[in-house]
Amino acid sequence: MIALRGVHKSYHTRLGHREVLGGVDCVFRPGEQVGILGRNGAGKSTLLRVVAGVERPTRGRVERGMSVSWPLGFAGAMHYSISGADNARFIARIYGKPLVATLDFVEDFAELGEYFGMPVRTYSSGMMMRLGFALSLAVDFDCYLVDEVVAVGDTRFGERCRKALAERRERSALLLVSHQAETVRAFCTSAAILHGGRLTRYDDLDQAIAQYEAG
Amino acid sequence: MRAATGAPVLPGLRVQLRVVGALTLRELGTRFGRDNLGYIWLFLEPALLGGAIGLVHHLSGHALPGGVDVGTFWVIGYVPYYLLRGVLNRGPSAIAANQSLLYHRHVTLLDILLARNLLEGAATAGALLGFALFFGLVAGEWPREPAKIVLGMLLMLGFAHGAAMLLATGSVYSEIFDRVTHLFTYLSLPITGAFFMVFWLPTELQRAALWVPTVHVFELVRDGQYGTLVPTSYDVPYLLGWVAALNLLGMAGLRRARRDLAL
CATH class of the missing domain: 1.10.8 (Helicase, Ruva Protein; domain 3)
Known part of the structure; x- marks a missing residue:
């Protein structure tokens, strides 16, 4: 299980203090394939890096009860x-x-x-x-973190990855971030939307995609 | 993080050893390539530079105060200095050059610095060993107390490693460190103590020179080489204080830098 508890992440930029994640609370369980949808600049890659533990949250914490891959991209x-x-x-x-x-x-x-x-x-x-x-x-790993580029690249290889992940479905979790609903539909069984620095989970994939496309 | 959750320290140490080992091998590969005599360069580089300096001064025929052997004096001054300069100069670029490896959660900044600096230490140790054998076999100039030379090199490595960690920390926040470090190591050569002995100086200057930590290292190494043939002055606890302080500050700095580092 991976749990994010009140995760904040901000950066100091030339334009000043910029908050990318503003309090993300979420739990990912073994065997789940979760697609995280977000527009460009919504903080998808930042979220992935924080989950991976390669960047530390400014506030809050990340609990990792399973082995987590580095962000693949x-x-x-x-x-x-x-x-x-x-x-x-x-x-x-x-x-x-x-x-x-x-x-x-x-x-x-x-x-x-x-x-x-x-x-x-x-x-x-x-x-x-x-x-x-x-x-x-x-x-x-028990959990794979994938940045959308992997999924949309070479289609034949995409197919092989999908198969490799499907073989591990029972024990492996997948977190895939994308701005494209189709990618999430192809790889995931549930979805979440990252918007305004917050993450909203949906149990129903179609509901999440409908919500995302409406927004 | 591991310690905070109460997990045993030993597996953590094993992971760190594994990571440092892997990083060292990779560093070897990237610096010297995997072809031909790649790895030999590791020892050959300091050996050639040190040998050239020793040879030039040997041939120039200038005697040194106190009747110190010319060849060994320049070589055992140059090799530890090579270690100091190599580690310090490479400090500010350490993080930028290895940033992609931080995508692996258990690779720490300390591991990266340790791997690079241990390699630098091994290179100079190899070169120094070669010189010791050379001078011993050719000129009968064996080190009187080799253990003191080993201690001196270890302290130099510890000192330089601590300072390099601080430089690496600084490099996360400002580019200035990368720009001025080379200049600084170059300009500070005369005061490091690599090429003068404390007893050559007037009393006033001696006291000033002994504030410089590296002066103690070179004197210790010379004591190991020449023994009682020449007077040497150094204070190992003073040096240890510097090493400990720089390392503690350096490790604290790296911890802080890791938090602020955006990949």
Whole structure:
């Protein structure tokens, strides 16, 4: 279970103090696939980073009763000057996973061909996305945090990710942020709307999407 | 966070060791590449620079006050200074260069700094070991008390690591640290104590020089090399005080910086 208790997050910017999350209270349980809908700039990625624990809330707290992935998207989590294979070795080492099995899995799942041995900075954005996803699946988290880019990229790979996540449906949770209702419909069983720094959960997916599209 | 929830400390320590180990290996890969003699450069870089300086002064034939051996004096001054400068200069860029790794929750800023600086320490230790063997075998100049040299290098690493943590903290809030650190380490070379001995100075100046913490390190290392051949003055507790203070402040700083860091 992941619980957010009165989570606030604000940043100091050139334009002054800016509050992005203004008191988010929410619980995510194992096996849930939750889509978080929000317009551009609503704070979706910030929410994901706070849930992941890579940024600290300004106020409030996040309780993690299960292992949570890093936020999967384009940026972050990888080192660009080393190869995909070296990134896989690094991930295996810091998460205490067997080296060879991890390498094999990532090579197989990411389908990078000979690029697997080349520096990540030479990859296309689609390749980076595949590598990132493969790395996180290799670690085998209880909860996956996904930024929409992963879902909308390469459709064949999107299908494989969907399948990989579906296989884990029983034990894995998924938190997917998107500004597109279709993406959420394809991956999730329930949804929430992030608006004005607050998160509203809906048990019914259609109701959430209708509400989102009306707003 | 882990300690607050009452979880045992040992698994936490194991994770930290694992992370620091992985970061060190990655740092090796990014700095020296994985091809050819990549890793050899780690030791070769300080060794070549130190060797060149020792050789130039050896050939120039200028004797040093107190009859100190010229080659060893410049080399054992230069190698610890190389460690100090390397760690300090790389401090302000440490966080920016590794920011993407913070996406892994249990990678901490302290881990990043530790990995980089331990690697720097290993490089200079390797170079110094090579020199000790070289001078011993070729010139019969074996260190009188090697343990003091080891202690000196450890204290230098601790001192530089503490200061680098503060520089890294500063770099989160201002770019000024990245800009002035190189200038500062360059300009401060004459007062670090790398290339003078305290007993060469007039009494007044000696007292002033001994306020500088690194002066103690170089004197300690020289004591280890020359023993009673030359008079050395240093105060290990004074140095330990600096190391402890810088490290505590540095770790507190990094904790604060991590909270304010936006990825």
